[in-house]
Amino acid sequence: MTESTRSADTTSTDDIRSASPLRHVQSVDFEGPISLSLGGELSRVSCAFETWGRLNQDASNAVLVCHAISGDSHAARHDESDDPGWWEKLIGPGKAIDTDRLFVVCPNVLGGCRGTTGPSDIDPASDPPRPYGADFPRITIADMVDVQHMLAGHLGIKRWHAVVGGSLGGHQAMTWVTRYPKSAQTCVIIASSPRLTSQALGFDVIARNAIQTDPYFAGGQYYDQNHRPDTGLAIARMLGHITYLSSEAMEDKFDPDRHDPRQIASSFEQRFSVGSYLAHQGEKFTTRFDANSYVTLSMAMDLFDLGATRLQLMETFNDSDCDFLLVSFSSDWLFTPRQSRDIVAALTALNKRVTYAEITSTAGHDSFLVDRDIEQYAGIVEARLGKIETRQSDLSPVEELILSLIPSGASVLDLGCGDGNLLAALRGRGHDDLVGVEVAQANILKAAGRGLNVIDYDLNTGLPAFIDAQFDFVVLSATLQAVSNVAELFDEMLRVGKRVIVSFPNFAYRKLREDYVVRGRSPRAPGEFNYRWYDTPNRRFPSIADVLDLCREKQIEVQQEVYFDSETSAEISPEDDPNLNADTAILVISQPGSPTNP
């Protein structure tokens, strides 16, 4: 294989490519033959790309950014006179993907129509020369990544600091770290999935049908014809647009002037504002995109399949040696949060370092490109790429006590980890294998911003993401009283942790009993849990005796008991009726028959 570089703007003659300024696009040619994953081959491949920042001496600061189906290499502007890129809010000097610090590379994908070899390029084997058209071989995401892998070699990058992508770009990022397990230090996967849902697949099939049954498609060889399959491509794009938006976003956008469409010149229906919008978007797309490329790329996306079950996903990711960050969006129904959770569940079971946040948004799949939502997740991308907040943990006495119960080096799962105070303190003491679970978005972002592995997860659904005996310790600190499925959670904690530390306020504490008996009011809670009866987030009011009862009932072994009165900071001996005299309890429990000393 040989390679040569050139500037894409001098070699491109395809007017489709001229939609965005090309002066920063570089290009490299790889001579083949290059084997494709489904059996075909390409005799040569050009790869167009843009870069930002400077590669450092040991080539350790390179970040690969992978674009989505209709995107291109122009992820961000290169200077002030340049057009903004599609991830402008995320990439640039001082931004989350900081081009002052990092060398960022964004290539156009194989099969596309923006500079990297695709169906609209001349087939070298043709005589007389003509574009590949429908003869372009069927490709997969793996083939796209293989071309990027050649590009990395060309640039002298042996290991990416990070591979980052949204949507189809996420598919590429995952393919990188599964196909080349040691190729990246970090893998950032935004609004993506292990495979498409059948619903998303169905939409893609319809889009391709619209293109391929357009009479001007001409079996894919339309390049020398007077017409292109613009109608089919526009319909495909309209369909895509609906799937990228949420129903809520469409309501906000189109309901106020439903019957008052913008007047545009179009052969498509324009009776409703949404129709006028779709007609405009559909037709605009045909001026910058090639129908064969759309068919090629959407088929590659539809064939992408890392596995349908957790076991299959675990096999896929087993060898990957990198940190992971996954971000999904609550209103994304194309690449759903559940699909991101499926990936996370496989990664956590494999004990990979993974952070996952589901961002509350209304913009649907498009959220990953929307400034308002980028602002939400930019901080955790920045942290995953190495710029973490190193604020000292300010521990409460209970947290100090919990810490003292965990032997050095132990792996810990902290359930309801808040902003990561306890985990950060453990990390400060040298613990390495630490995972937090949290459900409040603000806390997740804070904990992740400290560089901790934190997973967006509702404890009321159990702990299915984790495997048996995965952690030396599972911690449930000051969270028990807010959990609805207490009994199941105890089972789950004891399944996942060799030992479990539970701290909780004692609702039978002397002063609370007095309060209840004397005043005849709904039981209050000690200290910070003291809400009013009608607006407390607490929904369980256990006493120490209650929890010990439950342990007996479930034959759970209580290995250690620490009780104290937080008002006086005095420890209460188990002989000194802690159920009356302690307002806080910390229990270390384990399944029956566990060794008392690990």
Add this chain to the structure above:
Amino acid sequence: MTESTRSADTTSTDDIRSASPLRHVQSVDFEGPISLSLGGELSRVSCAFETWGRLNQDASNAVLVCHAISGDSHAARHDESDDPGWWEKLIGPGKAIDTDRLFVVCPNVLGGCRGTTGPSDIDPASDPPRPYGADFPRITIADMVDVQHMLAGHLGIKRWHAVVGGSLGGHQAMTWVTRYPKSAQTCVIIASSPRLTSQALGFDVIARNAIQTDPYFAGGQYYDQNHRPDTGLAIARMLGHITYLSSEAMEDKFDPDRHDPRQIASSFEQRFSVGSYLAHQGEKFTTRFDANSYVTLSMAMDLFDLGATRLQLMETFNDSDCDFLLVSFSSDWLFTPRQSRDIVAALTALNKRVTYAEITSTAGHDSFLVDRDIEQYAGIVEARLGKIETRQSDLSPVEELILSLIPSGASVLDLGCGDGNLLAALRGRGHDDLVGVEVAQANILKAAGRGLNVIDYDLNTGLPAFIDAQFDFVVLSATLQAVSNVAELFDEMLRVGKRVIVSFPNFAYRKLREDYVVRGRSPRAPGEFNYRWYDTPNRRFPSIADVLDLCREKQIEVQQEVYFDSETSAEISPEDDPNLNADTAILVISQPGSPTNP
């Protein structure tokens, strides 16, 4: 206007109509001109329809069934040798729409292609004669209903016992009772909406674009051509199919054999099982449906708009004089439960008699046609059509006491009404204006089965469906302890009811205090509320004193207090420390300054 009857199977020459057996289809011609709501007119209209059962002497047992966009008059079989209909599970002898008892009429819609006048029929004004094609005037749901109204006249039906419809059929049912306010005793609206979401509208626009840009569409005059716009129509149908299914249903249907499609003869892509299914469904549809009709009917649906706000919906339904039943399905994302709730909120505010149930289902919009889901809602349709369960209420002592506090004739809203025990007893005592709110599906179905007005509704979202001072009494019986937003709910109850009756278990009852103090265990609840601390559905543990405190804090007037010890059935005087001695409290409260006697 003159009319004449004929049998459709002798007059239909359109092969599209021959897809289902026509031997039970009748037809009537109406000579016009018939004015259309958007300004056009039709010189004559044929209406094809089927009937089941016999019209009784005073024509009071007639039920109109309205079909959806691709349906037809064949809603059920007429005899054992007949093909099953699209609502076979719901309509027939002894079924929910009981043809032993009721005279059921199902007409084909105006604009369709199944016997009633539509674009594929000969335009009487054309010379030489040719089908309307694209010259068929733009119609609305109101025009469909006007033709049905003429049919009712023809059949001698002045007032329907019920108009019933799902999806587009629901639009027709609502148009009936808003356009002809006294035309029906009951209106049953299944899986429908006051207008389409912008998302649904967008899908329809794309479907019409696919049809109308098909080169064989030929501006709508394709009937004498060699080809029809089958490709466009098939693509429209494929798109429809995805919107009728839920993502979950598609996963179940297509994921197991995603890469193993059925082999069918089709010009559409068949790489995936979902593609093969869509190709088959799309092509099958072209053999039984006319593209112009699809455009006409989907445009009528898209133009349907009863109002975007509650105020607009209230204006629309203001004059309707009928009972309402609305049913939606949890997985329906085309006509969403929220849209049904919007209608319900307008109807409740107007004090219409309305029952609403959101059925938990996985089948998406199709749920209304799926046997398993029909089984869920058939009982409430049957009850709304008059066959109600008249089981006696077996009242608890608390309920008896509540009853005794409500003066005869008072209107009552029962929050958390369970299976309707209290409401049924009130009805037995002659109360007329009664509404229940409940969130458990089984209870909703039971209460509705008793013929009560019950609304599927989560109290934790407040009471936005009801207007100020709508009821003489609002009852919250044995539900307070399970509500999370207590303070807001008190505000809402006092806004909606002139008086509010709250009954609740007293968590400061003597025995509970003793239990708490002596045993040091999480407070338990009296009687039936006595769950274990870790699995109780209770999340509030108020004492009588707590609730009275809250009333004082909110300046709520306590008009009556009834306390008792349910173990001994003894009433406890307010002077006899009920907070200690009563396990149950019933308070009648009102906003400050309310009259003490209504």
